[in-house]
Amino acid sequence: MIQADWRLLLPEGGVDPRAVVALLCGSAVVMLALRWVGQRQIQEKMDQERRTRDLSLERMEKVARQFKQQNPGIQAGHILSLPLVELAEKLKEGSLSPESVLYTYIDRALEVTREVNCVTGFMQGCEEQLREVQRQKERGLLYGVPVSIKDHIGCKGHVSTSGLVQFLGRAEEEDSVIVQVLKRQGAIPFVKTNVPQSMINYDCSNLIFGQTVNPLNHKKSPGGSSGGEGALIAGGGSVLGFGTDVAGSIRLPSSFCGLCGLKPTGNRLSTHGLASPIAGMKSVTGMIGPMARDVDSLALCMRALLCDDMFHLDPTVPPLPFNEEVYSSSVSLRIGYYDGDGYFQPSPSMRRAVQETKKLLQEAGHTLVPFTPPRIDYVVDELFTRGLFSDGAANLLDKFKGDIVDPTLKSQINCYRLPILVKKILALILKPVYPRIARDLNALCGVGSAKNLWKHHVAVAAYRTEFIAKWRKLELDVMLCPALGPAFNKGYPGKLFAASSYTNLYNVLNFPAGVVPVSAVTEADEEELKNYKGHYGDPWDKRLREAVEGAVGLPVAVQCVALPWQEELCLRFMKEVEALARERKRNVGPDDDDDDTNDLNL
Known part of the structure; x- marks a missing residue:
C-alpha cells in the first residue's frame, strides 16, 4: 500500500497543520473562557439579587424587633389567629391598630421564610403606606390589612424577577393596577414571594432565591407557580395574598397547602403591570386572583377590588361590582360533578374528597348531576x-x-x-x-x-361553546370536580406538567374556578395508592404515584367552578362546600374520624 505524504498535496505556502491545530485549540479555549465569563456574570447578577433580598430580610427583622421592644404588650398570637374578615373589622373600628397588625405579620413572615424560604423581598415602602393609610379620611374595606404579593406582580421599586436572570436589574417604575387598588382600599403590601423559574412549573424553585418547601411537610412542594404565596399563607405569615394562574398556579398551591384560592374569569381583575415570560400568548387565559385561609376572605377581597378605582385605572376591566345578593343566597344548587377526568387517574384521596363532598351536598338538599368533560384528551x-x-x-x-x-x-x-x-x-x-x-x-x-x-x-371557542351547551342541557349552576393533590414530593411537578389537566381545563374555557380544602390524606388512601396504575400505565402514571406518596395528614381539596363572570356564584358554592366540610369535622370525633381531617384546621 502506497503511503503518500499528505503535505505534498498542499499548495506551496499552504496551511501548516500545526497552525490549524493551534487555532482550533485556541478557539476552544476562547469559547470556554467566554462561557466561564458568561457564567460568572450570571452568578454575579444572582448573587447581587440575593444580597438585596438578604438586606431586606435584615430590615424586616430590625423593624419587627424595634416594634416589639416599644410595644411589649402586643398579643401577636391573637392577631395571627384572626380570620381576615374579623381582622378587617377590628382594624376599621379601631380595636386593633394597623401598626400592631403590620409588624406582627412582618415578624411572623420572617419566621416562616426562615423555615421554608418563601419571601423574596421586604417592601420597605410598606411603612410609608402604613402612614398613608392612617391619613386617609375614609377607611377602605382592607384598611390596615397586610398583603403579600407574588414575585412578578409589579410593585414600584421592586424587581419582578419571574425567577429569571434576564429580568434582574429592572425595578418597576410604578405599581401594577391591582397593587394600586389594594392601597386605595387601605391594604398594606409588605412582602413579595417566591416563584419557580419562568413560572411554567408548579414546583417553587429558582436559582436566584432557591427552593421553597411546603410548611406542612418540608419534603413536599408548596405547589406553584404561586408557591411562595401558598407557603407563606399556610405558614401563618400572611392573611391575604395574590397569585396568578395560567394552568392552575393559584389553585395548585392552594390545594397543596390547604388554602382557599380563586382564579377569576379573565379580565374580571386587572392584569396590567405583571411581568411574564410568555407575554402575547392568548390561546390560554391567565388571571390574577386571591389566596387566603377561608372563602369569606376571598369574597371580602373581591368585594374590595371590584370598585370604581379598578374600573378607572384599567378601563378594559368590565365595570361589574361584587354581587352581594348572589354570594349570600341560600337557594339550593344544581351541581354537576366528576371524580376523574379520564386523562390522569386521580389519586385515591382526590377521588374520595369529591365523593364525600358530593354526599354532603346531597344531604344538604342540593341536586348532584354526573358530568363528563367532553374530549378531555383533545x-x-x-x-x-x-x-x-x-x-x-x-x-x-x-x-x-x-x-x-x-x-x-x-x-x-x-x-x-x-x-x-x-x-x-x-x-x-x-x-x-x-x-x-x-x-x-x-x-x-x-x-x-x-x-x-x-x-x-376558533377551535378553543368551538370547544367552549360545546362545553357550555352540555352544561346548559343538564341545567347546571356550578361544577364540583377534583383539584390535583395531595402535595407532590419536591422535584416531581416539573416532570408532570400535563398532570395539571384538572385545573388547566378551566383556563382553556376561561371559567372562574376555586379550590377548597375538605379533608386530609388517610392511611387507607396511602395503602390504596400502592395499587395505583393510572389510565395509560406509562411513565407519567408511575411518576404521579411516586409524586403523592408519603402524604398522610396533608390536605386534600376539591375544585368549584362556575360559568364566566359568575365569580360570586363560584364563591357562594365554595362557601357551601367549606361550611359542610367544617360541620362534618365538628360532628366526627377524633376517635371516629376515618379521614384524619383532625389534622386539618378546617
Whole structure:
C-alpha cells in the first residue's frame, strides 16, 4: 500500500497543520473562557439579587424587633389567629391598630421564610403606606390589612424577577393596577414571594432565591407557580395574598397547602403591570386572583377590588361590582360533578374528597348531576398544550438565554429545546407504546403559522361553546370536580406538567374556578395508592404515584367552578362546600374520624 505524504498535496505556502491545530485549540479555549465569563456574570447578577433580598430580610427583622421592644404588650398570637374578615373589622373600628397588625405579620413572615424560604423581598415602602393609610379620611374595606404579593406582580421599586436572570436589574417604575387598588382600599403590601423559574412549573424553585418547601411537610412542594404565596399563607405569615394562574398556579398551591384560592374569569381583575415570560400568548387565559385561609376572605377581597378605582385605572376591566345578593343566597344548587377526568387517574384521596363532598351536598338538599368533560384528551393536548406553546416555546426559551436552568425545570426545558423535527419523530416512535406522551410531544411543536393560530383560536371557542351547551342541557349552576393533590414530593411537578389537566381545563374555557380544602390524606388512601396504575400505565402514571406518596395528614381539596363572570356564584358554592366540610369535622370525633381531617384546621 502506497503511503503518500499528505503535505505534498498542499499548495506551496499552504496551511501548516500545526497552525490549524493551534487555532482550533485556541478557539476552544476562547469559547470556554467566554462561557466561564458568561457564567460568572450570571452568578454575579444572582448573587447581587440575593444580597438585596438578604438586606431586606435584615430590615424586616430590625423593624419587627424595634416594634416589639416599644410595644411589649402586643398579643401577636391573637392577631395571627384572626380570620381576615374579623381582622378587617377590628382594624376599621379601631380595636386593633394597623401598626400592631403590620409588624406582627412582618415578624411572623420572617419566621416562616426562615423555615421554608418563601419571601423574596421586604417592601420597605410598606411603612410609608402604613402612614398613608392612617391619613386617609375614609377607611377602605382592607384598611390596615397586610398583603403579600407574588414575585412578578409589579410593585414600584421592586424587581419582578419571574425567577429569571434576564429580568434582574429592572425595578418597576410604578405599581401594577391591582397593587394600586389594594392601597386605595387601605391594604398594606409588605412582602413579595417566591416563584419557580419562568413560572411554567408548579414546583417553587429558582436559582436566584432557591427552593421553597411546603410548611406542612418540608419534603413536599408548596405547589406553584404561586408557591411562595401558598407557603407563606399556610405558614401563618400572611392573611391575604395574590397569585396568578395560567394552568392552575393559584389553585395548585392552594390545594397543596390547604388554602382557599380563586382564579377569576379573565379580565374580571386587572392584569396590567405583571411581568411574564410568555407575554402575547392568548390561546390560554391567565388571571390574577386571591389566596387566603377561608372563602369569606376571598369574597371580602373581591368585594374590595371590584370598585370604581379598578374600573378607572384599567378601563378594559368590565365595570361589574361584587354581587352581594348572589354570594349570600341560600337557594339550593344544581351541581354537576366528576371524580376523574379520564386523562390522569386521580389519586385515591382526590377521588374520595369529591365523593364525600358530593354526599354532603346531597344531604344538604342540593341536586348532584354526573358530568363528563367532553374530549378531555383533545383539550389537554391540542387546546391547552399546543395553545400555551403555540410558538413552539420560542418566547419562553428566549427568556433562558444567558441563564442557567434550575434542576426542577430541566426535564421540561430539555424537552422544549428539542428541534421540532426531533419532537415529531419521537412522537411517531412513541405513539404505539406511550400514546399520551407522544401526543404531548407533538403538541409542543406549536401551531406553525399565523393561519394555524387563528384556526386554534376558533377551535378553543368551538370547544367552549360545546362545553357550555352540555352544561346548559343538564341545567347546571356550578361544577364540583377534583383539584390535583395531595402535595407532590419536591422535584416531581416539573416532570408532570400535563398532570395539571384538572385545573388547566378551566383556563382553556376561561371559567372562574376555586379550590377548597375538605379533608386530609388517610392511611387507607396511602395503602390504596400502592395499587395505583393510572389510565395509560406509562411513565407519567408511575411518576404521579411516586409524586403523592408519603402524604398522610396533608390536605386534600376539591375544585368549584362556575360559568364566566359568575365569580360570586363560584364563591357562594365554595362557601357551601367549606361550611359542610367544617360541620362534618365538628360532628366526627377524633376517635371516629376515618379521614384524619383532625389534622386539618378546617
